[in-house]
Amino acid sequence: MTAIDVSALGPGAQRVLSAEAPPPMKMLAARGIVPGAAPPDLLAILVVLSEGDSDVARTAQGTLRALPKPLLEGALSGELQAGVLFELAAIFATDTEVLPRLLRMKALDSPTLLRLCQSASEASGEIIATNEALILRYPEAIEVLYMNPRVRMSTSDRLIDLAVRNGIELEFPAFKLAAQAIKNQLIPEPTEEPTFDDELYKTASQLSHELSLAEEEDVCDEDEEGKLELKKKFVPLFAQIQDMTVTQKIRSAMLGNSTMRMILVRDTNRLVAEAVARSPRLTENEVVRITASRSVSDDVLRIIANSREHTRSYQVKLNLVCNPRTPFSFASRLVPHIRSNDLRAIGRSKNVPGAVSRLAVQQLSRQK
Structure with a gap:
């Protein structure tokens, strides 16, 4: 948070915030009582006093959370410091009347905007996203809105499209995949209703x-050859997923739960399956199941094999070596990490590629 510039405040505010101010004066100020202070200065006083864990700080925090409407209106009619805006962002991120006024403030900076995006509701996310000039000034807000599950799907599509049209490249896992997919989709206009x-x-x-x-x-029963049969209880969900656009599936892979990801990882669209492998919510148990499956693409297995985080698990390493869909260059790199008893089983197995089986036998002989 940007610190409040006390020197920019009026004399009354500076007096209250000075080290010499008596405690009773500070407590009155924490309750919002500072005679002669302009509303923007009073909000700045409350923000400064709210820091810490004293009685004065707790009182100021309570006053900020329940600002009288005349005080708030008066403050929003002027210009507020960045530090004040940052605190207001935590309180009014979902207030569709106050939010547009915060977004118009000259001192609005990236930390405050990101805080608003993180806490945004469906409606307030739409308000922020339609302010394209602000988004282009702080494009990091696109990632935060995209990863906010309360933000509409159509809103996230428009944000990705905005970035693509303006040549903005972002680093979060879904961006490159969604940017490729969005080029083949119609982009919806902003609407009041979903x-x-x-x-x-x-x-x-x-x-x-x-x-x-x-x-x-x-979600599926799978035989040794990788043939799948979707379990009956997941059929309705699968049908809904089939009706989704590619960008919807990619965002679902990023934000959805394990059930959603285990269906999407087998999607025929490469971008969707890769999104699952790159999802920050992918758990170790899911990775174990994915790497054991012969119905996932080699692209998915390649991404997992390249991940230090995922290959810390011994079971994941073993699954990748045993899975015939794992590219040989990645499987061979993991063979030296396999235990002797598993190497013996791999060397005798008819369900792994011959090259991997021979490599396992060679590795076993080196260990003797």
Whole structure:
């Protein structure tokens, strides 16, 4: 948070915030009583006094959370310091009347905007996203809005499109995938009410949470050849996912739960399957199930094999070596990390590629 510039405040405010100010004066100020102080100065006083864990700080925090409307109106009619805006962002991020006025403040900076994006509701996310000039000034807000599950799907699509049209490249995992997919989609105009696709995205997300997977459960039954049969209880969710756009599926892979990801990782669209492998919410149990599956693409297995975080798990390393869909260059790199008893099993197995089997035998002989 940007510190409050006390020297920019009026004499009354400076007196209250000085080291010599008596405690009773500070407590009155914490309650919002500073005779002669302009509303913007009074808010700055409250923000400064709210720091810490004293009685004065707690009182000031309570006053900030319940600002009288005349005081708030008066403060918003002037210009507020960045530090004041940062604190107001935590209180009014979902207030659709106050939010537009905060966004118009000259001192609004990146930390405050990101705080607003992080706490945004569906409606306030739409308000922020339609302020394209502000988004282009602070494009890091695109990632925060995209990763906020309360923000509409159509809003996130427009944000990705805005970045692509303006040549902005962002580093978060979904961006490059969504940017490729968005080029082949129609971009919806901003609307007050959610679109059909917004409702589809939300409904599928809700249904996936009703169908939560047990710790080691999968959505499919799979035989040794990788042939799949979707379990009956997941059929309605699968049908909804099939109606989704590619960008909806990519965002679902990023923000959805295990049930959603275990369906999407087998999607025929490469971008969607890769989004699952790059999801920050992907758990170790999911990675174990994915790497054991012969129905996932080699691209997914390559991404996982390249991840230091995922390959810390011995079971993941073993699954990658045993999975015939793992590219040989990645499987061979993991063979030296496999235990002797597993190397013997791999050397005798007919379900792994011959090159991997021979490499396992060679590695075993080196260990003797």
